[in-house]
Amino acid sequence: MKLNNNIRQTFRVAKIELSSMFYSPVAWLVLIIFALLIGYDYANVFDNQLRAQSLDRELWNVSSAIYNSWMTGILKPILRNLYLYIPLITMGLMSREYQSGSIKLLYSSPVKNSSIILGKYLAMMCYGAALMSIIGLNVLFSWLTVENFQISMLLVGMLGIYLLILAYSAIGLFMSTLTAYQVVAAVGTLAVLAVLNFIGDVGQNIDFVRDITFWLSIYGRAISFIEGLLPSADVMYFLIVIGLFLSLSVLKLNTEKKIMSLRTKILKYSTIIVTALLLGYLTSLPEAKLYYDGTYTKSNTLSPESQEVMKKLTQPLTITTYVNILAPDYFAGLPFNRNWDFERFEHYVRFKPDIKMKYVYYYHHANNPDLDAQYPNMTDEERAKALCKISDLNFKMFKSPEEIDKIVDLSGEGYQFVRVAEQKDGKKAFLRLFNDNQRHPRETEITAMLKRFVAKAPMVAFSKGYGSRSINNYGGRGFYLFAKDLWFRNSLLNQGFDTREIDLDNEKVSDDISVLVISDLREPLSEKALANVKDFMARGGNMMILGEYGRSENMNRLTASLGVRFSDGVLACPNELNSPVVLRTTYTEEAVEKHSIFATMRDFGYGVSVPSSLALDYSEVKDFEVYPVLETSDKAWIEYETKDLVDGDFICNAEAGEKEGVYATLIYLRRKVGDKEQRIVVSGDSDFITNEEFGLSRPGMEVNNMGIISGSFRWLSNDVFPIDTERIAAIDNRIDLSSGWRFWIKLFFMVLFPLFLAISGISIIYRRQRK
Structure with a gap:
């Protein structure tokens, strides 16, 4: 009452x-x-x-x-x-x-x-x-x-x-x-x-x-x-x-x-x-x-694949952030930014509440040109004290180089801002910042790091010698950036793979190698190396074979058993760049139907740039299911006459056997070998994944070469890596009113x-x- x-x-x-x-x-x-x-x-x-x-x-x-x-x-x-x-x-x-x-x-x-x-x-x-x-x-x-x-x-x-x-x-x-x-x-x-x-x-x-x-x-x-x-x-x-x-x-x-x-x-x-x-x-x-x-679209929630990874993480997990005050980006890990920093992992803590966040502060010499220019005549300790004074920090909280080296070996990371995730059993994985505008890792990179605890990282071995592209080459024609650069977001290393080089003459291609990459054979493989590769192929090993203009004979010797042949001439097609041998290829309908990432790339209007590519003839393939992934427009032709790819005149000459049409530049092959499915990627070009190609801007040519790399290596790793964070597409894409309203x-x-x-x-x- x-x-x-x-x-x-x-x-x-x-x-x-x-x-x-x-x-x-x-x-x-x-x-x-x-x-x-x-x-x-x-x-x-x-x-x-x-x-x-x-x-x-x-x-x-x-x-x-x-x-x-x-x-x-x-x-x-x-x-x-x-x-x-x-x-x-x-x-x-x-x-x-x-x-x-x-x-x-x-x-x-x-x-x-x-x-x-x-x-x-x-x-x-x-x-x-x-x-x-x-x-x-x-x-x-x-x-x-x-x-x-x-x-x-x-x-x-x-x-x-x-x-x-x-x-x-x-x-x-x-x-x-x-x-x-x-x-x-x-x-x-x-x-x-x-x-x-x-x-x-x-x-x-x-x-x-x-x-x-x-x-x-x-x-x-x-x-x-x-x-x-x-x-x-x-x-x-x-x-x-x-x-x-x-x-x-x-x-x-x-x-x-x-x-x-x-x-x-x-x-x-x-x-x-x-x-x-x-x-x-x-x-x-x-x-x-x-x-x-x-x-x-559940855009505020981890993607289904990330959620599956979190379900499998049964052991307690600690993520330790090592903050070097002498390295770039140290500011993001300072005490007054910890709560904001934690929000980057809140979606993961939602599915695994026992994740612990720790921070370790130290000073150690690192690559930081801005700091070198700002304090050119100071020792590392003097620089650290000066930065502490600017940020109102207690210098005593920062460990010395000798102290940090006793705790953890960060020399391989260049003493940059890095996080180390560690399970109770001692297994570790690294998470880095990247040299792009966003700097911090996104869901794809974070989940790829965490998935290393629940799935074996696929090993990608790149052949060396015979003129093949090297993953240790920083130059324009090298593969360093996409294969192993620690601070390139889309490198295989940051997407969940391990990479190394292999000497085909002196090392057997063992079963622990998930993908063997052979590229740009300027010289023919020796009989021993060729037998080594064929043995791996016969055992159902996955491969990526990358050709290049002028190497057709050497490449055809390698792919003869597959039924794939590289053209003798280079593909050409008039374009906005006035460089006919730099082609914008597009994804085929079959590739789009089979691979969601290629459908996304096409929906955004992206193709793939292939400089000096060869055409692929797969009409003789018998033992494999084969389909083209990238193809040219119907205005392309195989140029046999012109050899100067820079200043030469490119004209489709029917009398020389040149014919305009659609040509495949990258194909997928697969077959069953015992109880496993073998997957092979063959490309007519090696340049499309070089360091130089990622740094180039091609006006008038809408391309994104990372899409074909991510899609191909996910396919080669049997959909393990890179992480697929795609969500269902939005369906509210139309207004049921006319413009008169x-x-x-x-x-x-x-x-x-x-x-x-x-x-x-x-x-x-x-x-x-x-x-």
Whole structure:
């Protein structure tokens, strides 16, 4: 009975507060401004999508393009501006009672202080719902007009915005209990919100303080919701913050209504705050976190293949980050960046909560030209001390070169920024930063590193001698970059493979070699080397055979048993580069059907550049299933006459046997050998995977040679590596409206709806004043 009475009192207070709120011009003004800004952004973004569709451009993931894209999404600007609206509404919730003197009537009435606070907060929840209904209106319109609209993703995003409004409201309500002046309450609310936004940067160098202040930070808490991810830790954060400030508000009224000693007040306030922090700590533990991904493509979740790897990791795992202050990128691993650094692995901790993150700091000479230029005449120790002074770090936390060498051997990593993952059984794997714009590893590289613990890394052996391309060659024609460069993201080493060279004359191609690569035979293989290769081939070994112009005779000797023949002349075709022997090849329909990565490359409009390639004749193949993967356009021909590939004239001469047509430049062969499937890749070109080719820009030629490498080596490794992180494609790729709707959409959301709110507000306030 008493509980029901308290509930009735709460609703009564809420009703009175709502009446007062909506009879105020401020509440309506905030609604109108909110509607104008959102309507303007939404109408423009939707208009751009509709216009693109009317121009026959393909739309993709329209839901994200409208709402949560970093470039065009309308929800992230809402998050940035919310703090400007809420204090204008909350500033009078209690301050008005103090100022008018009605607080004394409330104190003397049978209404409990908790009912007063909860009633006023319930009114703010209703006002927040009114703000959300403005967003909900365009979400409803999108749901009705966008094909396969991702409504679950938007509902999660709207929940995040609403929780943020509620958190701001609770803070504003508490600040309103502290003063009778509404302006002071509004400014105080802004001050508290500013503190909560920036407190995450406070004390990040101190282990105990770091986690507390980072948890207190409200900055970016709703971003994950906007992106369609519903994390329990962030939901609990908002609920705890709301509960904290509502409890403080009730206690503030209680301290005014009852006489309390200062000690009692401090004890009660401290109890509330400590309880909130304890709940925050418990709900932030990895073991306590739950997640829901509202996106159709599950873009906020590890790919299925990564999830399978995580399921197989049964032993405890520790990831130790070794931070050398004298190496580039040391800043990313410093103490005040640890929490941000941890977020790079949060998707993995979600599936394996017992992952431990450790950091070891040291100084050691490393390749860092910028540092050499900045401190040319200092020793390594002096440089480390200078950098510590700049970053306000304690030099004693950094181990000396002698100390770090006793702990771990990082010489093979050049003492660069590196992470070492280690299982309880002592097995280790390395994870590096890369020499590109993103620097940090993505899911593909992280999972490839972790998969080394549950699957044997395929060994790729490159033949040496006979003019073959070397994986130790840094020059333009070498294979170093794609085969073993530690700091090239797409190198085989960073995608899960091990690589080495093999002397075919003096070392047997053993069964521990997963793929044998033979390239660019300028000299014919010796009888011993050829027999060695044929024996490996007869045992069902996987191979990649790369030809090159001028080596046809030597290559044909190798592939004769396969039934594949390299052309004598070079392929040529006129192109934008005015270099007819540099061809842009495309993926065949059969390759696209069989391999998803090739379908993705084709969908993005990418082909593969092949400089001075030979054509492949596979008409004599008998024992293998064979299909072409890369082919030329129908304007290509085999050039027999011109030998100068740089300055020569390339003309298709029918009398010389040259004929325009489609020619294969890369083919796949497979067959059953015993209980295993043998897979062989044959290419008419060796240059397409050289160091030089990855560094070249070919204007007018849309190519991505990493696609064919990743796809081919995944096929050769029986789909073990590289990791496939592809997700299902988005299906919200069309708007079911004609371009004629563009004017009416802008008119409604930019003019008519805000005007409707303005007329409604004026009408209600006018009727109130007449009464």
